[in-house]
Amino acid sequence: MSLPSTAHRVVVIGSGFGGLSATQALDHEGVAVTLIDRTPHHLFQPLLYQVATGILSEGEITPPTREVLRRQKNARVIVGEVTDIDLSRRLVTSHSGELTTVTSYDSLVVAAGSTHSYFGHPQFEVHAPGMKSIDDALRIRGAIYGAFETAELVKDDSERMPWLTFVVVGAGPTGVEMAGQLVELSRRSLDRNFRSFDPSTARVVLLEAGPQVLSTFAPSLSRRTLRDLTRLGVDVRLNSPVVDVDELGVTVRSADGSGTERIEARTKVWAAGVRASPLGGLLADATDSPRNRAGQVDVLPDCSLRDRPEVFVVGDMMHLSVPGVAQVAIQSGRFVARQIVARVEGRPTERSIRYRDKGSLATISRFRAVASIGPLRLAGTIAWLLWLFVHLIYLVCFKNRLLVLIHWVISFLGRGRQERTAPAPTPPTTHSEAQPSLLRKAAS
């Protein structure tokens, strides 16, 4: 607000790791930043599975973007859904309920992230929701606890088992964490909660199309994870691609390729595919840039679009040979912020982003995780403690950390889950239809 109106205008689309990092890296610089996102909050996505399984509240992993940026005087926040980017006139159009906002930019950072991909089967979504937003996580929370409620009421065991079978599709970090948590939930947290059945008889099936779990990790950690999951009681099926999903269960191609197998399961969670935000298509079409199968946009080594040096794509949306993890989003967000400042100040820019791999982590269950840091390969309790430490450090809002830690003590040392309540079901929407949560009033 104290900036001259002639300040270089940066528009950032997305308040995830990439967009928020870019915005914060522009603090105290002589630019005016507008951050646009459909939600009013940052989302600490790596812990979304803990909201879905009742360990954390939604507030604990969603610091309001305005609150994070309240002292950054050169930043403003618009809660709205970006519907158009005009690259020639340098305009971003966003919709907030019935209000339309058009924002001009001198530099644009597109960090709209990714959504789940059903590999050409969008009809799976209603039965096997993915987990990319708070609404997704709360919907899954309701489905999980609701399945146990129904299991308490049905009369015979054959009817009950489909309600006590939980299928997780995809054995990447999210799928592994989800499967591990479902076991903990049924074996420990729900102890003595039911009278007609023993919740520890619940079955958790982890389906993976490929030949291993955590395929991006070192083979030794991948094998260790498979062993730990199996010991925990997860029914892990490798080489088992899903061919159909309906209300009552899933159909998978058998591991030996001979036919299909049916798994009766009322609750399914999709953790299999990722696809860049539809805004990627818009950028690609406007610049005749190719996109890869995951919908990511081809960018130059400095994250800018070919022939559009003022437009940057960061994080999950960019197609560079780097993994789709928070660290990539954070580093690319900060990198493009530095590029923008260098240009504005007339200093030379860097030719290409250098990604520093800080390692990978995945939890399996309490006290068990795998970690890969440089040449180090860790597994078990030490990896889990590292996971705990890293996630507490990275939680954006300091005040949240203490609450998260207490919830973890309750859930990991004790057996309780404090956040089992789910709001009333909303009909699942596809991501392109989703409206910003907080703007209902404007929309009504």
Place this chain on the structure above:
Amino acid sequence: MSLPSTAHRVVVIGSGFGGLSATQALDHEGVAVTLIDRTPHHLFQPLLYQVATGILSEGEITPPTREVLRRQKNARVIVGEVTDIDLSRRLVTSHSGELTTVTSYDSLVVAAGSTHSYFGHPQFEVHAPGMKSIDDALRIRGAIYGAFETAELVKDDSERMPWLTFVVVGAGPTGVEMAGQLVELSRRSLDRNFRSFDPSTARVVLLEAGPQVLSTFAPSLSRRTLRDLTRLGVDVRLNSPVVDVDELGVTVRSADGSGTERIEARTKVWAAGVRASPLGGLLADATDSPRNRAGQVDVLPDCSLRDRPEVFVVGDMMHLSVPGVAQVAIQSGRFVARQIVARVEGRPTERSIRYRDKGSLATISRFRAVASIGPLRLAGTIAWLLWLFVHLIYLVCFKNRLLVLIHWVISFLGRGRQERTAPAPTPPTTHSEAQPSLLRKAAS
């Protein structure tokens, strides 16, 4: 489960203060209890306004009923909506999605509580939601924070003010607490969050049809509350009954009776009327008992229905000359549990419930409350500390207390609100349509 199948069967409808107290008072007694509620949780209703204003998470005031009762071996829980009570055949019918459950009883405790009343104007509900459930509170949370988001985007001040005007209808404890929190929220919590306006310019209007706020309290406390609210910046309008509510605002009859006045306000919260659960009508019709204007059922002094000594009505649903507060529900729940045990054991029962008034409390804002305990009348910080202490003591689940306390430290000593995130809007349903939150799967 270890009880003989011939044990006396008690069915309790409602997991609020009345129903849960009755159930817990039957622990270790030779009866088999079935508790039926449409939600899977107890609700600590006195703190619902803190969920609505972003201080507490929904999990903190909703311990799962199963978890509360996990060690009570003679109790089972059914999550379902009670749709019929057959007093002659002693059967309760409940619906959980597509599942129908019929439960027989020897004694019945009806503790289904109350919902808000719009005094014959049900069309007000969609614009001025009441606050009786978690879904209500989350809807109001979304509306409040969403109004500020829209205020940031609208272009001119005349358009902005209706988004920054919050009307609370009804100056009982809930209305007073809500109005106080809205002031705190706009004056302190949202500090520096917005760039186009100063959130402390938000206007909070508290409308009361009667001549005073907190009319059930002593006149001195009522006057003190009015003074504190006014000093805080709440625009309190006494003798101002609401005659119309629409999307854009409310119309009130002027205090001097000369005409009507219009208040443009996008966000309205209804805290005015209370009406007993529709099950009250069912009981009254079946026994030809009268009900009062609030839909409460006439009961004998021992809380039983006339000519149906095995059916008890407790808490908000019963018509006895006692206030509609948590203490009445708790005491009547425990009283009828004792009556049931006495009858089962062939001991004499008591003729009538004796309500011990433990006092009343209402908070106005941080550090300000009013309290009435026996002959004592307290106001200010001392009353507020008492409020803090009493509410922590009564929070049902021990583990919640620490988290609630931390959230209070953050919000009352600091300025933060950790739970600003609201799930996506659901179309408001009337209470008779509402489905149990966790049973979506069965219903689909």
